[in-house]
Amino acid sequence: MFLADVVGTVVSPVQIRALDGRKLLILRPVKPDGTPTAKTRIAVDTVQAGVGDRVLVLDEGNGGRQILGDPKAPVKTLVVGVVDYVESAQGLAYDHRKRGKKP
Amino acid sequence: MFLADVVGTVVSPVQIRALDGRKLLILRPVKPDGTPTAKTRIAVDTVQAGVGDRVLVLDEGNGGRQILGDPKAPVKTLVVGVVDYVESAQGLAYDHRKRGKKP
Amino acid sequence: MFLADVVGTVVSPVQIRALDGRKLLILRPVKPDGTPTAKTRIAVDTVQAGVGDRVLVLDEGNGGRQILGDPKAPVKTLVVGVVDYVESAQGLAYDHRKRGKKP
Amino acid sequence: MFLADVVGTVVSPVQIRALDGRKLLILRPVKPDGTPTAKTRIAVDTVQAGVGDRVLVLDEGNGGRQILGDPKAPVKTLVVGVVDYVESAQGLAYDHRKRGKKP
Amino acid sequence: MFLADVVGTVVSPVQIRALDGRKLLILRPVKPDGTPTAKTRIAVDTVQAGVGDRVLVLDEGNGGRQILGDPKAPVKTLVVGVVDYVESAQGLAYDHRKRGKKP
Numbered sequence: 001m002f003l004a005d006v007v008g009t010v011v012s013p014v015q016i017r018a019l020d021g022r023k024l025l026i027l028r029p030v031k032p033d034g035t036p037t038a039k040t041r042i043a044v045d046t047v048q049a050g051v052g053d054r055v056l057v058l059d060e061g062n063g064g065r066q067i068l069g070d071p072k073a074p075v076k077t078l079v080v081g082v083v084d085y086v087e088s089a090q091g092l093a094y095d096h097r098k099r100g101k102k103p
Numbered sequence: 104m105f106l107a108d109v110v111g112t113v114v115s116p117v118q119i120r121a122l123d124g125r126k127l128l129i130l131r132p133v134k135p136d137g138t139p140t141a142k143t144r145i146a147v148d149t150v151q152a153g154v155g156d157r158v159l160v161l162d163e164g165n166g167g168r169q170i171l172g173d174p175k176a177p178v179k180t181l182v183v184g185v186v187d188y189v190e191s192a193q194g195l196a197y198d199h200r201k202r203g204k205k206p
Numbered sequence: 207m208f209l210a211d212v213v214g215t216v217v218s219p220v221q222i223r224a225l226d227g228r229k230l231l232i233l234r235p236v237k238p239d240g241t242p243t244a245k246t247r248i249a250v251d252t253v254q255a256g257v258g259d260r261v262l263v264l265d266e267g268n269g270g271r272q273i274l275g276d277p278k279a280p281v282k283t284l285v286v287g288v289v290d291y292v293e294s295a296q297g298l299a300y301d302h303r304k305r306g307k308k309p
Numbered sequence: 310m311f312l313a314d315v316v317g318t319v320v321s322p323v324q325i326r327a328l329d330g331r332k333l334l335i336l337r338p339v340k341p342d343g344t345p346t347a348k349t350r351i352a353v354d355t356v357q358a359g360v361g362d363r364v365l366v367l368d369e370g371n372g373g374r375q376i377l378g379d380p381k382a383p384v385k386t387l388v389v390g391v392v393d394y395v396e397s398a399q400g401l402a403y404d405h406r407k408r409g410k411k412p
Numbered sequence: 413m414f415l416a417d418v419v420g421t422v423v424s425p426v427q428i429r430a431l432d433g434r435k436l437l438i439l440r441p442v443k444p445d446g447t448p449t450a451k452t453r454i455a456v457d458t459v460q461a462g463v464g465d466r467v468l469v470l471d472e473g474n475g476g477r478q479i480l481g482d483p484k485a486p487v488k489t490l491v492v493g494v495v496d497y498v499e500s501a502q503g504l505a506y507d508h509r510k511r512g513k514k515p
């Protein structure tokens with residue numbers, strides 16, 4: 001699994017049926033402190049995440065079968081959590097709860 | 104999954120049977136804004152994509168079994184969608200619908 | 207498998223059920239001599255490891271099903287061992303037993 | 310899948326039984342125009358390819374089970390096609406048929 | 413599969429049961445001519461390889477189930493062969509048989 005920021009969405013009308021009705025998010029993988037670490041990639045949302053959220057991304061196992069409940073979904077990159085906070089040896093590296101609380 | 108531009112095709116007469124009759128596309132992975140991000144790779148087409156299309160590429164799961172309907176197809180890199188448009192926090196990053204509409 | 211140092215933890219209240227109750231560790235992959243080698247990533251703990259431990263990380267196979275005992279856990283990056291020592295052709299490259307024994 | 314040039318062979322007398330009798334080829338992955346793109350790797354031949362051929366390489370799915378016809382073959386990097394020609398938007402990028410026709 | 417040199421061993425007393433009694437080798441992936449190509453990684457030995465051997469490494473398929481004979485072993489990076497010699501278009505790139513024969 002890895003951390004990422006949601007930076008956009010993709011709309012693809014001509015596509016395989018397993019993706020119909022799924023929200024496709026563009027993700028930018030980040031380090032615990034928010035520095036981007038890799039190329040953007042596309043994942044299926046499972047937790048109602050949106051642009052601006054920091055999320056926990058699963059990129060392994062049999063996500064399609066196990067999480068989407070669809071044994072035919074050939075997808076394993078899934079957004080599986082919205083991150084609340086990240087703690088490192090130096091203290092809090094990210095705190096979602098501070099968002100929107102600026103005066 | 105990732106975004107890519109279709110840049111060519113491969114013809115291979117001496118090959119395994121599971122690939123017979125499949126259209127093999129050369130893909131150049133791109134960022135949402137179209138910048139190339141990785142080495143070209145080869146995928147099986149499933150949505151009648153062609154050279155010049157921006158496509159949604161699946162590179163995980165059991166594509167061969169699940170999408171090609173062939174439990175023996177040992178392939179998982181598949182073109183599964185032709186992208187219509189891409190939205191980021193900054194607005195539209197790609198719009199397929201503008202192609203071919205130039206005066 | 208690879209070696210890593212545990213550098214933090216992630217808390218994500220909105221997440222898929224398979225992760226409920228699991229401790230999520232932030233790992234920094236390292237070389238035998240301790241030099242960082244790759245981006246941090248997130249894994250599920252199975253051996254009560256904590257921040258500061260050098261650990262053995264499994265990133266392959268069917269970890270969720272096989273180690274967590276949960277056929278539905280779509281996770282395969284797991285901390286599967288706390289390293290005691292590492293031997294190379296040049297001798298001991300790492301010795302956990304020396305930690306905490308400083309006078 | 311990806312394109313590669315066959316650049317050598319490996320002989321390993323002490324090995325697991327699933328590899329006995331298999332021809333092991335050293336491959337150099339290449340771009341459509343022949344530029345090397347990645348580290349060499351080793352694959353099992355299935356189409357009688359040899360040193361100097363440009364080949365189509367499968368590195369996904371369940372190649373061992375599906376192509377070698379051996380449910381116990383723990384191998385998925387297989388040479389599955391000898392490339393005849395490659396077409397890009399700029400025309401022919403590679404043409405196997407011209408090999409050996411030089412006067 | 414890829415080629416590697418065995419450069420060390422790891423001892424981890426606190427670990428999952430599937431690894432108990434397995435010899436864990438630290439590998440440095442190399443090119444056919446012996447140049448290192450990637451980060452070190454850790455694999456389970458299956459052919460009695462030791463520090464100094466050049467080995468054939470399997471990193472795909474279902475090694476744990478298929479080679480270790482343990483359907484629960486969640487491991488797929490395995491040392492599956494000790495290399496005798498490597499032939500490239502330029503001749504012998506590596507010859508294990510010359511080791512230890514220096515006068």
